Amino acid sequence: MSTSHDDTLYLRPFGEIDSRAPDCGVRALPGRIAALTHPLNKGREIVLPDRETYDPDVCTVVSSGVEGFGRGDVVVLAPDHGAFYPGLSPDGRELRIVGVVKPWWESLLGKFSGEGIAPGPGWMLVDRAECRVLSAECRRIVLPDSVSQFGDVGTVVASCGDGWSSPYEGERVCIQGLRTYTFREVVPKSWALVRAPIASKLWLSSLQRAI
Secondary structure: OOOOOOOEEOOOOHHHOOOOOOOOOOOOOOOOEEEEEEEOOOOOOOOOOOOOOEEEEEEEEEEEOEOOOOOOOEEEEOOOOOEEEOOOOOOOOOEEEEOOOOOHHHHEEEEEEOOEEEEOOOEEEEEEEEOOEEOOOOOOEEOOOOOOOEEEEEEEEEEOOOOOOOOOOOOEEEOOOOOEEEEOOOOOOOEEEEEOOOOOHHHHHHOEOOO
8 A cells, every 4th residue: 555645646647547447356335436556656767756656546447336437437536545455456456445434525536538637526626826925024026936836716627516516617716725636747736626615415425326
């Protein structure tokens, strides 16, 4: 098991992700998803030293108990969420199951494809506005080129809700105090996956299904 211990999501270009979904002998119950983690450093010319062999953020679904997610889908899961089971996949990848301790909608952040990333149910993809930092000592604007700083206000790029509990594309939102995950690679660093402020748990629960 490997973890990131923070709220930064590590992705790979979609074409590099192993989307094979072999039979692991696991059938997900309603409200749970079983997925195989993707080896982050596999095939890299430059190995990320702060990460281990497996990336817990990008996984391939092998069994799903959630409507809209099926075998072979590549999903983005919250770092550290779920139970990890090594040795169950015939190709050596680590199996991960979410929806056991925490509700699945807290762990299932989005779906990743060749077209990009789409937020999961109850989440929204927000493009955060870049902010300027005002120095208290000399009262001048300081914005180092090496540091990207973003504020608590942004524009909704995409959202996934039940029609009334999630902001629509193009709306301006304040994300202060909301659960937020940022990105390290592939997508713009100004983007973040943010928990919708009023997500209908009745609707989220209705997406649980038996396979």
